[in-house]
Amino acid sequence: MRTFPQALERVGLVRTRGWQILLAIGAAACLVWAMPGMDQAITRLWEKMAWPVTDSRAFNDLFRFAINPVGAVIIGIVAGLGEELAIRGVLQPRIGIVLSNLFFTSLHSFQYNFDGLASVFLIGLVLGVIRKYTNTTTSAMVHGLYDGTVILLMYLGVDGF
16 A cells, blocks of 8 residues: 555656756647657658548637637646646556557547657657656646647747647
């Protein structure tokens, strides 16, 4: 029987060190910078193969309610903490990065076609590696900062988001 603090430690929700906070900020910034280009490359490949791509208009309609500063904070916290706790904290230590990431990717299947899921899978691999070498708290910060920043950039109308 674990105490609550032991359970939190078991799933990797621990106090972060300064370098882990800096890592989270840097990793989220790198993802925000790199993923638009990666998304475009994946979309071009899908189109070249004549495979269906994600309908960006339908995606924007799905999340229109949350494309604002408050939505960015809420989604950043809920997705960042909730998904990372469940996927990286609970599943990854038991079934590994790839299998837990496949489950993570499947959670996004209502939002995206396979091109978008490929992008989610890549982001999930980054988060899985961060969790492996640090803790769930750090991967949750990366996830939350990434999601929140992307939503804010969409709200601000920045090209590529």
